[in-house]
Amino acid sequence: MTIPWAKPLVNKRDIQYLNKAVNSQWIAMGEYVHNFEKRLKKFLKVNYLGVTSSGSAAINLAYLILGLKPGDELIVPGFGFLAAANVAQTLGLKVVFADVDPHTFCVNVDTIKKVLSKKTKLIVVTHTYGNMCGMSEIVSLAKRKKIYLMEDAAQALGSKYKGKQAGTIGDIGVFSFTATKTLTTGEGGAICVKKRSLYNKLILYRSYGYTKKRYYCIVPGHNLRMSNLLASIGFSQMGRLNSILKKRKKIYSVYKRILKSDKFSLQKFEKNISSIPWTLSIKLNKNFTQKSRNSLISELKKKGIESRNGYYCPNELSIFKKKYKLPISSDLSKRVISLPIFEELKVKEIYYICKKFNEILNKWIYQ
Ligand SMILES: Cc1ncc(COP(=O)(O)O)c(C=O)c1O
Known part of the structure; x- marks a missing residue:
């Protein structure tokens, strides 16, 4: 017997949807992107969400829409998957690590306070292994200090804190749909935001930095979009989430x-x-x-x-x-x-x- 640590499942129904997406010839952006987003929004009970090419892309997008600049300081957990820290490094941000609780493996308000400074622009909490951080105290701290709060919920889709979905409590939440994740599109991610203004930026930075007027870039943007093919798998999996x-x-x-x-x-x-x-x-x-x-x-x-x-x-x-x-x-x-x-x-x-x-x-x- 060989039992893998994780095994993605793309079932018959997922493949039917994938075929529909391929046959539609809308293989980049397309209706499944929109429909996957709609289902995710309903599940998470959020208003503003966009799917992305990966969880790391969602994190990158978060830093861009917050307008973080090289040298800006952010707090990231010292234990957990280090995507938030890695992406921050690629943008020249200053990463400060907060230690975690020895039992929950997650940061808490006390470990964050220890490394908080006047220069902190963003607190990132990671809900490691599907557990969640003590959000009430962390939200209060972030609000009191007027610092943005982002939840890395890549490993915690469906987990709840006081009845609220992981990733929907802070200003920004990010998710990953890579092969080992609870819901998988092979590669993929999502980002949800509380404010409409951040959502508008998300749309802009996700797609080259321009919206309506083709080729007319307002900001230096990336292509961080999810393809319609992968979104069709995500859309299908939402049906059995x-x-x-x-x-x-x-x-x-x-x-x-x-x-x-x-x-x-x-x-x-x-x-x-x-x-x-x-x-x-x-x-x-x-x-x-x-x-x-x-x-x-x-x-x-x-x-x-x-x-x-x-x-x-x-x-x-x-x-x-x-x-x-x-x-x-x-x-x-x-x-x-x-x-x-x-x-x-x-x-x-x-x-x-x-x-x-x-x-x-x-x-x-x-x-
Ligand atoms: C907690 C966490 N954040 C971010 C990521 C990055 O997501 P992705 O692999 O989709 O880029 C992962 C990993 O896969 C993760 O586990």
């Missing part, structure tokens, strides 16, 4: 029931969060080192189970020049491991993963 979300929740609950060991703890979801787990993320106990965590990943691989290590701490990556004070992020980068969750994962496969994981850990001799 609620069932995908239910499956992910069910998979998580089965894992939670069977995985038993004092050698690890699961990522913590606070009470006011209804999470759609993107992966089953685990923090191994203090006796594990980065090396032994990696050996565990190899042992699982021998049993046909693909797992993934936690994200590297920026301090380990040479693209970030400064050494930051990120003790928790650094610790998580060594001890986090994540197990498969995807739409088609079967209960018997979860049982197999848990059995092997429990067996390996029970016999584990710390190295």
Whole structure:
């Protein structure tokens, strides 16, 4: 048995829609882009949203519409997928990392406050692994300080905080539909904004910097659009999104029931969060080192189970020049491991993963 960590599903219905899009010959922009956006807006209960060529493109667009300039400072989580930091670097923005909570793996208002300065122009929170940050306190802080707040909800489509969809609470929310994500168009993303004025800019910067008057650029824009072909898959998947979300929740609950060991703890979801787990993320106990965590990943691989290590701490990556004070992020980068969750994962496969994981850990001799 080989179980991948993630497996995209483009089902028969998705392919039918893709065929319709191809046959329409509208292969760049087209009606599926519009219809996918409409369905996403309805699902998220937002007024202003645009789909993009990737989650990173959505982040890039966010920085452009906010008018961030080289040297402008933004806060980004020290643990998590680092797209927000990477894209910021390409634009010459100054990234300041906030540490995360050791149990939720997400930033909170206190870790943000520690690195907040008069120069902070934007706070980016990442809802890592489908968990969500404590948004009420973070929103209040951002409002009080008059700083923009962006949620990177790439891994948290469908997760809710106090009943509100991830990505819809801050000024801007971004999503990714790359192959491993909850909803996938292969490559793709989306950005939603609260203000109409930001939406107008989004339309402008997403498409060369001009709107109605062809070739007449008002701002230096990109092409960050999604193609009609990929949007047709997204449109189709929206039709079964609620069932995908239910499956992910069910998979998580089965894992939670069977995985038993004092050698690890699961990522913590606070009470006011209804999470759609993107992966089953685990923090191994203090006796594990980065090396032994990696050996565990190899042992699982021998049993046909693909797992993934936690994200590297920026301090380990040479693209970030400064050494930051990120003790928790650094610790998580060594001890986090994540197990498969995807739409088609079967209960018997979860049982197999848990059995092997429990067996390996029970016999584990710390190295
Ligand atoms: C949290 C997060 N943000 C942003 C991205 C970037 O999205 P994309 O791969 O669509 O560019 C990803 C990754 O895939 C992600 O996991």
